[in-house]
Each structure stands twice: as structure tokens, then as C-alpha cells.
Amino acid sequence: MSDRGSDPKRDTDVKGGSLWQLITVRFKEYTREPEALFWSFGFPILLAIGLGIAFRSKPPDVVHVAVTNTGPRAAAIAAAIRADRGLAVELLPADSAAAALRTGRVALVATPAGGDSVTYQFDDTRPDALTARLMVNDAVQRGGGRRDLVPVGERHIRERGSRYIDFVVPGLLGMTIMGGGVWGLGYSIVDQRRKNLLKRLVATPMSRAEYLLSYVISRLVMLTIEVVVLLGSSVLLFGVPMRGSWLSVAAIIVVSALAFGGFGLLIASRSRTIEGVSGLMNLSMLPMWVLSGVFFSSENFPKAIQPIIKALPLTATNDALRANMLRGVEIGGLGPQMAVLFAWMIGCFLIALKIFRWR
């Protein structure tokens, strides 16, 4: 046996053990990469700001209509329509009015016809044209002297939680959790395998479980920051409601993050090249971006494929987050979604560990 005492300095200058070292190394590698920081923090904020501008509170839409400028009655009809503040009207020559209608610039064209009558031209398959038809006709009839028989009053309410921004923020959150898990684990692990660093690490007594755990833990910490940034700006800037408890939101996010962490690990388990793993990542994430209800409701897809859509992890995350944030459903009421997420988490981790290529 060779002499292990030849250099007996058994030091203790490495604090906290190898798991701690692996986690801190993860963070250092991450924070020293400015691009990665932008994609994690800058991107969600910019997205939220962009959407906030697009969907900011604005006065109700005005319906644009035109009156054909033929005959002496045209001006009177236009004046009657102008009396309704929900309508914007312009007087146009016949050919311009037809062109405006064709291109959708106006929803309806009103033309004086024989006697006192008026002809409406509009596309009866367009909802805004039907609205225009009702509003214009109402205005024209009033102008012609019609009186209401029943007096009515109006009260306007705008419910938080039913706006598009309220719908899209949980979706963006789900997308962030998915992207973080898949990119955060997949890219970094394959990069280490490509550089032979993974092989070098398994040539030491390093615990493989600790290596993988360091990714999961650092991912959860990064995600916490990302979530706080995204949810914080949504709540503060746009008043997106958080009707469920914070504990339930946190539980949904952690379970989702673990499910997508396993998913990322599975995607990264074999690839030796960045190109290879990028292809797999996009291939697996693209269907979920489309189907899982990030930007529009997944209910729009045919009933036949709904069971498949409901089984996707991103659908489960988005549905659970929306139910919790918008309707206040707590974790106990989200059994099906949580079951889907747990199934993905356990399945992915088991398969990934089985087929993982360490060298």
C-alpha cells in the first residue's frame, strides 16, 4: 500500500461540503453570464411591461361608420348618428365609403334611399358590424323622432380578474417556470458533457445525487427571484389579482418547477451537443406554448384532444395558477392538476436517472 501520510495535511479549508460548493459554483457560473441574467430577469419584466402597455385601461372602443354623401338628407343622418358618443361617423362619397367598408376601416355604411328610408351596408358575420347596425339604427330612429317607452339607467363596472392581462400573467408565469427548468438544466448539463467536464467530475468521488441536487436547488432559488419579479410587477403595475393564498401559489410553483426540472433533466440526459439538446427542447416545449393556454385559452381546441392537453404539465401549471390567482381556489381544490404535475415529476426523474449519460 502506498504512503498516504507523505503529505499529511488533511485540511478543512473547504467549508460546507461538496453540495454547498456545487451550489455556489452554479450561482457563480450563472451570475457571471450577463445574457443569462437578462433572459431570467429582464425578459419577463419587459414582457410584462409590453403587455401592460398593450392592454392598459382605455376608454371603451368607438365604432366607426360612414354615411354616403348623396342627397340633401345625408348631413342630417350623420348628425343624428354623431349624437351617440359610442359612434364615430364621417361623410364620404359613394366610392370612398365602399372602399372604407371593404378594408374594414368602417363597420357600416348608411346610405339615404328613396323617400325617408336609409340602407345599411355591412358584413353580417362581423360582430362589430352587428353592433354598429344596432347603434346606428337606434341613433337614426331617434333622429327621426322615436321616443323610448321605458326609462333606463346604466351603471358601469370593470371587474379586476376578467381582463386579458389577468389571464395572461399566470400563463407567462407558467412559461417562465417551464423555460427556466428546461433551459436552466438542459443547456448547462449538456454543455458540461460536451466539454468532458461531466466525465472529469465523475472521475472524482463526487456524489452524483449531489451534482443533480445542486441544479435543482439553484434552479428553485433562481425561480423564486424570477417569480417575485414577475408577480410583483404584475400586481403593482397592473393590479393583477392574487385571490388565493400565497402558500398555495408557492406550492403550485415549487411542484411545477420540480416537474419541469425533471423534464429538463430528461431532455439533457443523453445529448452530447448543444444543437442536439436545443432541438429536443424546442420540440418538446413548442406544443405546450401553443396548446397549454399561455396566451389564449386551451378550451379553444377541439374536445377530442382536451384529455391530451390536460395531461401536459404546462396546462396543469397554467390551470392551477389561474384557478388560484383569479378564482381563489386553494391547493386542496387542484387535485387533478397537482396529480398531473407529480406524475411528470416522478416519471421524468426516474427515466432521466436511468438513462443519464455521465460521460
Place this chain on the structure above:
Amino acid sequence: MPTSQSPSSALVVRGLRKYFGDVRAVDGLDLAVGSGECFGLLGPNGAGKTTTIEICEGLTRADSGEVELLGLRWEHDEHELRERLGIQLQETQLSDKLTVNETVRLFRSFYASGRAVDEVIGLVQLDEKRDARVGKLSGGQKQRLALACAIVGNPDLIFLDEPTTGLDPQSRRQLWELITDFKSHGRTIMLTTHYMDEAEVLCDRVAIVDHGRVIALGTPPELIASLGAEHVVEFSLAPGNAPLDEQTLGGLEEVRTARRVADGYELQVGALHRAVPSLLSLVASRGLELARLTTHSATLEDVFVSLTGRQLRDE
């Protein structure tokens, strides 16, 4: 049957085979490396050196054969072996974003016992670079960092795969000093190289490997002596001269073997002061003219050439 080797053997390899499809990377290889020895696997690229060393390191599984390290086997004692081996792979890119200090510290944390991080950084002469990012280091500095990672666990057996390939002469010599220093501390080292000078300087014993087999084994002086020639004379004739045949050349005084090579002739000779005059008089008597004449002491490269008929660095 596995028989226990003498306890002084740090590494014993018997009948190792590894095929990749039709390619016989390792084809029945036997080795025994003594404790405290610096052992070199010398051979051209593709000879099976890296496959052999990676099987010994427990990173590649052999098709058949046995490997015993420090009296332990990969099948039963993987964790203990990992604690006691130091490994440098041929091509590893350590993380560019970390500093020298952070990298060594990370590797140190994997071992239950080992050497102080600062001490190891000092040993590989990277003190001034301890807070520099790995991405900013030169090739030689990166190799020394890789060496630091290999020794930070205070290993009993160190594997170095092509430790100086691609380095400039000064960096190579610096690494040689470090390796010589480990050796003097009684550590067992196994290294692969395709540089004969490296093997001659560093290794107590050398196995010359070709096509996955050991074709010669011994100390560098023994191997060179096995040529029966101490010097090598290389010459070529001026263009247009009639060629000389190998038999005539072989008959010259003190010439052991003679052969035609791509750009002239190569003679392995005993006493240079007798062989060269007899060659010159042959050339003069035939009315020929020399275009080039060089001599050098016989090296491991000449051993390889005489065994295989090829140059070591033919790729």
C-alpha cells in the same frame, strides 16, 4: 484465474480488450506498474493509449480482461478507488467562469481527505493566478490547473493522459518539473504520451503501444539498448544519383541495420566514428554526392521505428 500480484504493484492489467465495432482499440494488453513508479504508455495517436488509461480510470468498461488498482477493483471498490486516484483527462474544459481558486476548491470538496487548496495552487505555480478566471488562462496554465485538480485529493495513483500535448516547449518543461517533483514524493504515476522525449525524461519504465498491444516494455535505456545501436545516421543523396541498396549499406563497418526511408536512408550504428568514415568512402568510391548527413543518439522514437517501420508521429 486472477492471481494476486506482488503487493508492490499499484496497477495490474491483464488481457485487456476493447473493441469499438471493427476497431480493436485495445487488443490483449498486459501491464504491471510498481508502487512509486512513473510508468509511460508511449505510442502514436490511435494506438489505444487513451482507451487503456480510461479503462484503468474506471471511465470505460473493457470487453474483457482484468484491472486491479492498489489491490482494489472497480466492480467492488469504486468509491474507495475514486478517493485514492488522481485523474487528468486528455481534453477537459474546466468552467471558464470560475476562478482558479474556486475550481480547485470545488474539486477538493469531493474528497474526504486531501491537500490544502492554497498549497496545491502553489505547487502548480498558479499563486499569481488564483483569482483569475479559468477562461483567461494560457494553455499551459490550464494544464497545470488540471494537474492541481488531479492531486488535490492527495492521490496514491495519478493518471495523466497526454499532459503536455499542444503546449509550447517552456510550458512542457514546467509541467515536466512538476511531474518529476510528484515522483520524488513517492507517488505512482501512469501517463500516456506520443512524445518520446517526454517518456525518456519522465518515465522509469515505458510500454510502447501499437494497435492496442504492448510491443516493447522496459526502461528507456533498456529499450534503446535493445536496438543494439547507439546512434542513428540519416542521409540522402543529391538528386539524380544512383540509389544505394540496403544490403551494401548494412555491410558497412559498425552498421547494424540499414533501411531506405521516404527522403533518404537511415542507418542504426554502433560506433559513430567508424561508421561515418566508411559511409563517406563508399559514397566517394561510387562517385555519388551527399545532399544531407545527420546523426543523433538513438532514442525511443528509433525503437518505435525499428519495431513498426513507422514514425511515432505519423497520424
